[in-house]
Amino acid sequence: MASTQLAALRLQPLQASAGVPLSQCRKHVYTGVYMPGQKAYNAPLAVHQILRLASLQSPPQQLKEGSKSLLGSRSPSSHRQPRIRATASDAEPAAPSNLIGVHWLTWAGGLSEEECRKAIDGSAKLGYDLVEVPLGDPDAVNVPLTRRMLQEANMAATASLGLLPHADVSSDDSEIAAAGEKLLEEAVKVAAGIGATIVTGITYSALHKYPSGPTVAGRRNSVVALKRIAARAADSGIEIGLEVVNRYESNLINTAAEAMELLSEIDHPGVMVHLDSYHMNIEENSAAEAVQTCGDKLRYVHIGESHRGYLGTGSVDFPALFAALAAARYRGPITFESFSSRVVNPQLSNTLCIWRNLWEDSEDLAQHAKAFIDEKWNP
Amino acid sequence: MASTQLAALRLQPLQASAGVPLSQCRKHVYTGVYMPGQKAYNAPLAVHQILRLASLQSPPQQLKEGSKSLLGSRSPSSHRQPRIRATASDAEPAAPSNLIGVHWLTWAGGLSEEECRKAIDGSAKLGYDLVEVPLGDPDAVNVPLTRRMLQEANMAATASLGLLPHADVSSDDSEIAAAGEKLLEEAVKVAAGIGATIVTGITYSALHKYPSGPTVAGRRNSVVALKRIAARAADSGIEIGLEVVNRYESNLINTAAEAMELLSEIDHPGVMVHLDSYHMNIEENSAAEAVQTCGDKLRYVHIGESHRGYLGTGSVDFPALFAALAAARYRGPITFESFSSRVVNPQLSNTLCIWRNLWEDSEDLAQHAKAFIDEKWNP
The missing domain is CATH 3.20.20.150 (Divalent-metal-dependent TIM barrel enzymes)
Structure with a gap:
């Protein structure tokens, strides 16, 4: 599954567990990184923003820990393809990822x-x-x-x-x-x-x-x-x-x-x-x-x-x-x-x-x- | 021979070969570091000053090289005993010495x-x-x-x-x-x-x-x-x-x-x-x-x-x-x-x-x- 699709699937449960209103999430996801005319938006950044909003509203500790693996995307080479790594729900600890x-x-x-x-x-x-x-x-x-x-x-x-x-x-x-x-x-x-x-x-x-x-x-x-x-x-x-x-x-x-x-x-x-x-x-x-x-x-x-x-x-x-x-x-x-x-x-x-x-x-x-x-x- | 004595003996030939008038050398030696009431003056510094004066007056290359070993004194421990190392006239190359x-x-x-x-x-x-x-x-x-x-x-x-x-x-x-x-x-x-x-x-x-x-x-x-x-x-x-x-x-x-x-x-x-x-x-x-x-x-x-x-x-x-x-x-x-x-x-x-x-x-x-x-x- 492509990383952007993966991230998109995770947006809703994430915002829900973080206690952030979906409307507010969407506002930031779309004003910040939505790209009209393109098939994907910057999913890692969207997740980053939701989690940041969640953090500002004192999320449960579990989510805070899970969020560590999602705070960005790192392009390993000059080819820009945002990556989402594993979340807290995965069995293995998340690998770091940075913008x-x-x-x-x-x-x-x-x-x-x-x-x-x-x-x-x-x-x-x-x-x-x-x-x-x-x-x-x-x-x-x-x-x-x-x-x-x-x-x-x-x-x-x-x-x-x-x-x-x-x-x-x-x-x-x-x-x-x-x-x-x-x-x-x-x-x-x-x-x-x-x-x-x-x-x-x-x-x-x-x-x-x-x-x-x-x-x-x-x-x-x-x-x-x-x-x-x-x-x-x-x-x-x-x-x-x-x-x-x-x-x-x-x-x-x-x-x-x-x-x-x-x-x-x-x-x-x-x-x-x-x-x-x-x-x-x-x-x-x-x-x-x-x-x-x-x-x-x-x-x-x-x-x-x-x-x-x-x-x-x-x-x-x-x-x-x-x-x-x-x-x-x-x-x-x-x-x-x-x-x-x-x-x-x-x-x-x-x-x-x-x-x-x-x-x-x-x-x-x-x-x-x-x-x-x-x-x-x-x- | 004590290092201060050694330096004192060398003052006159040094100033002579550097072409610095003795009166000028003495002025700096004594205004700078002469210590009334003590038996020694800071001989390495005196030599340093003569050589610096010499250098300002374009001394022969030979002296310039020799002077490198004399441009100061280093106390190897907290006990302050000025040291003069070997000069260019010695057989072995001079060891460095710094104030x-x-x-x-x-x-x-x-x-x-x-x-x-x-x-x-x-x-x-x-x-x-x-x-x-x-x-x-x-x-x-x-x-x-x-x-x-x-x-x-x-x-x-x-x-x-x-x-x-x-x-x-x-x-x-x-x-x-x-x-x-x-x-x-x-x-x-x-x-x-x-x-x-x-x-x-x-x-x-x-x-x-x-x-x-x-x-x-x-x-x-x-x-x-x-x-x-x-x-x-x-x-x-x-x-x-x-x-x-x-x-x-x-x-x-x-x-x-x-x-x-x-x-x-x-x-x-x-x-x-x-x-x-x-x-x-x-x-x-x-x-x-x-x-x-x-x-x-x-x-x-x-x-x-x-x-x-x-x-x-x-x-x-x-x-x-x-x-x-x-x-x-x-x-x-x-x-x-x-x-x-x-x-x-x-x-x-x-x-x-x-x-x-x-x-x-x-x-x-x-x-x-x-x-x-x-x-x-x-x-």
């Missing part, structure tokens, strides 16, 4: 029609399952166009942003904190519109080299705002990620342990931790320790080299990271991220201090990364 | 008398050969006091700073560039006053997360200013280092290759490259490649962990770095650098984004680092 993604900025600095085509079709052509859309300026996204293109290419999407110094939920200035919450809210709306399932990044503070450490009042503002945003996002089937970044990009969360602490204060099941190999290489004792610290709260992973260029050409210990993810039975997306002054988003490139060319050819870079991940990720 | 240093900020955030005592005596007690004095604000240094304390403790000194956004030789605003040159000049004066032999750090731009990339005019200003400063510094027997730092601390030099390029434009023998394992872990393909790129222009090395805490607890591959330094027959100082919010310099800590405690006890940290370097550095 493999690529960051938009690998392809394009902006979100014009031409850039959408480049990023989405380029990613699809190389066998990626998802593309991470930058939402630093949510108004810049042409929602219907982006959604249509994602659907046509059978690509899943996630979205990411870093808040801004003047729109920062971790500010102790209530106006700036409110502006940060508004920006997050807009990002969630746009993410839902394009069919993304995750909004992650520096959602808890500004993407910014802070001039001083965090304040108690600012931290409280961040916690309160994220709790509210997480509740609203869950209504749209969207999870909020806390990306752990290095000290130059935030003063609030630089380690997995710090993320877990904030997460426990936020106390909402729709918030999760997002680790990134580039940042871990700077801040963590080891990637293994960071992965272990997060446990099942780790639900998004960025794969980036130490200098943000070609994978395998820097100092990140990828075998150790992949071994840690395998040991943790990590099932979430694994998204490649890289930056070079070759592809420039005027806002993001300067904020991220991209001063030199680490690569010239987006396609060669992304193809290399896909092959690298396929080769190393053997859980 | 092992520690950054002031390991001990204290400021430069008061109490803080001087803590930093200098603390370093000496643990067997370090030199201490790196922060010169971000040269006026804050009590020159006679610091010099006296260094002499009393038989400690060599180097000095470091990062220029400031409003005093930045790489600015294309000529007033800001001139203010940067003035700050460097003051730093060199203070360094000479306390007996330091090196002024290094971000001497070529501001220590700053730049809002955009470098400009052609700014780069030119930096080159011109450094050429002038290097000439003035050489008159005081001081070398200028270009510390290669990560993208968040400068937009001009993030890799060894970029440093070598700027160095060739400056074109003065008194300017050298300073590599740092913390920064290399972010920016370089590998420490080995970086060390190789610099060749004999590498004359200062910072040893720091990936998160700037305890050595060996992060992701820096120290065995590979030390192997590369040994292969390059590196003879310059090796200085441990670490930062924690436990020891705070209000200016530097925020600029370096030190948001968390990576350690509590300066002495334990520095002792651990000394033992770590002694164990790993076996060239």
